[in-house]
Amino acid sequence: MTSFHNLQIVLEQVRAILEADSGAYLEPFKSFTEQGSTEPPGLVMTELLTRLHREELDILKLLYLTSRLKATDPRDKIYALLGLIPSAQALRPDYRRSTSATLINHVQNWVEREGTLDVIFSNRLDPCTSGLPGWTPEIRAEHQAYSEWERMGVDTRFRAGYGKGADVEIFQPYQNNGETPPMMRARGIVIGELESIIGPSKSDESAPQSTTKINTGNDAGQRFIDTIFTPLQEFAARINDGTPEYETFWRTLTLNVDDRWPPGLAPDSFRVGSLLAFSKRGQSPSKKDVWFHKIKSWFNKKELNMLDYSNSSGSRGPSIDARVRFMRHMSNCIHNRTFFTTTSRKFMGLGPYGAQKGDIVVVLYGSKRCVVLRPRGAEGGGYVVIGTAYVHGVMGGELLRRDKVDETVFNLY
Secondary structure (H helix, E strand, O other): OHHHHHHHHHHHHHHHHHHHOOOOOOHHHHHHHOOOOOOOHHHHHHHHHHHHOOOOOOHHHHHHHOOOOOOOOOOHHHHOOHHHOOHHHOOOOOOOOOHHHHHHHHHHHHHHHHOOOHHHOOEEOOOOOOOOOOOOOOOOHHHEOOOOHHHHOHHHHOOOOOOOOOOEEEEOOOOOOOOOOOEEEEEEEEEEEEEEEEOOEOOOOOOOOOOOOOOOOOOHHHHHHHHHHHHHHHHHHOOOOOOHHHHHHHHHHOOOEOOOOOOOEOOHHHHHHHHHHHOOOOOOOOOOOHHHHHHHHHHHOOOOOOEOOEOOOOOEOOOEOHHHHHHHHHHHHHEOOEEEEEHHHOOEEEEOOOOOOOOEEEEEOOOOOEEEEEEOHHHOOOEEEEEEEEEOOOOOOHHHHOOOOOEEEEEEO
8 A cells, every 4th residue: 555655645745736836737737636627636636535545445435536537548447546456356457348348347346246236336417328338337527427425424324225235137238239238137125206306406506605695696606596405495494393304304415414524423403504594584483383483583693603513533623603514514415416305205315416307216235325217218128327316214224124125126227
């Protein structure tokens, strides 16, 4: 791992050079930093490497760390990383294989070695239409909808399909001029059909710290208000605090984790923050909703403007407004994601960028996250993988612990 630590030192030096030069991008580092980006990939890698260096790195973590970087040959997005992982985990580079075959080999190698389907996780801008298998990870930067979930470390708390090992079969393309993509046959459980969708929260949109004082026009904060915050506010207005439905709502928006490292369970202060964030100015809460009325009155008196919380070491940390803290965390959780409910609002979740009404969300055996699939319809049956999802009440493997499980076989293209 010596070379890895040397790389980390180099990246820290690059960060210092760029900061000392007031953000000016020096010629040798232009490709490294992607000039013009608000979060240059190289500097993002520096932050993540610093945070993750204490963990054992595998190919999946490295693919995430380098997800914003590009390669002339897509296969090098995998092959260039093999020297940074133990040789027992590495594939053998073979440029005689096509990109599709390389990705299939990557998936097969992971499933056989680890027994999980974590390798297929992706969040695409749109369903894969390039002929590559949709159930393989998206390694092309221009087709990815970058998600914050990996950086936040939320996967350490997800075990949706871990009650059983991955049960898959992979079929190579049929001999029909390459028109039929490779297929993965996987077993799992249907959670439900997506009925309502809010979002997605796009790459250039983020939640402003105040939802009442924002610039008008086409700025990113205003788009966030229009496409994400206002619809969520209207959704929240239809449910009452203190009900199981409202608890599911705010815990879904925060992935049920806090904003520390490593993440713990979402604190009740997020519920308070959500009440303050989603309450509409000029509207009086129901007199029956005593707790909400108290929260609103305290907020008006600015008695809840500051909320103390403990930092990751357990000592008292800096105070921060409950509403702002909730909005900041929610923004990270739903970045390039959609909020959805299943039919009859039985479940709520955060889905992939391209989720649509009529898609289904499932648990695949051996996957830590849930997966959103789209029926292929007239194209011959089966499903297209849209991306991964969080579904509240499912992420701990609850569905697999039921006495009766309705198992389904999914043909994935």
